[in-house]
Amino acid sequence: MSQSTTYLDSSAHPVVAIVAGVDKDVERGEDILMLGYSLVMMAPIFAPIAPPRVLLPLMALVFVVSVCVARLNFLGIRDKLAVALATVDGRHDLSLLRPITDIFVEHPKATLGEGFNPLKNWQRTAKSILGAMMINTLWMPIFYALGLQFAEEKQLSLLNRAVMEVENKTVRRRE
Numbered sequence: 001m002s003q004s005t006t007y008l009d010s011s012a013h014p015v016v017a018i019v020a021g022v023d024k025d026v027e028r029g030e031d032i033l034m035l036g037y038s039l040v041m042m043a044p045i046f047a048p049i050a051p052p053r054v055l056l057p058l059m060a061l062v063f064v065v066s067v068c069v070a071r072l073n074f075l076g077i078r079d080k081l082a083v084a085l086a087t088v089d090g091r092h093d094l095s096l097l098r099p100i101t102d103i104f105v106e107h108p109k110a111t112l113g114e115g116f117n118p119l120k121n122w123q124r125t126a127k128s129i130l131g132a133m134m135i136n137t138l139w140m141p142i143f144y145a146l147g148l149q150f151a152e153e154k155q156l157s158l159l160n161r162a163v164m165e166v167e168n169k170t171v172r173r174r175e
Contacts, residue, residue, distance in 0.1 A: 007020075014088045014089075015088070015166075017084075018081065018085075018088070018097060018100075019166050019170065021084075022077055022081060022159070023160075025076065025080070026077070026160050029156045030153075030156055030160075032066055032069050032070045033066055033070050037149070040062050040063060052138055053138060056138040056139060056141075057141065059142050063146055064148070067112070067149055067152050071108070071152060074108065074155060074159075077159070081101070081104065085101070099165045099166055100159070103159045107158060108155060
């Protein structure tokens with residue numbers, strides 16, 4: 001499955017092509033995160049054959065991998081959008097895409113290196129420790145990685161709302 005490196009492959013209006021491409025990539029990012037959730041939810045299937053000291057770190061690892069792949073997808077959207085915006089003519093077209101570009105200005109504020117650093121995320125670390133104390137100490141990495149998963153999901157949700165806003169503007173413009 002090869003991914004396009006630009007959003008202007010189609011012969012449609014540039015704004016429509018960009019919005020459609022971003023929408024498709026946002027869906028791909030959401031699918032990546034849902035795959036992570038699904039794999040973790042399937043972990044009890046392996047509980048009879050894998051001890052908790054093996055299974056629980058694997059669950060955290062699944063969350064970490066899905067977060068990293070979703071962030072790479074998010075950064076890929078940003079890069080493809082930058083290339084597409086450089087080729088778009090017209091001030092009005094750029095103003096239509098403003099909600100989408102604003103998301104990339106605001107998010108992600110922190111890199112994944114900062115996200116994975118428990119010393120820079122006191123609130124997430126405290127919640128993870130509290131959850132681990134309530135259940136099992138091996139759950140702390142799972143809770144921490146789940147917090148990262150929620151942060152990535154929030155970014156994609158904001159981007160999805162921006163895409164819907166631009167889609168509504170372009171539909172009204174055509175009518």
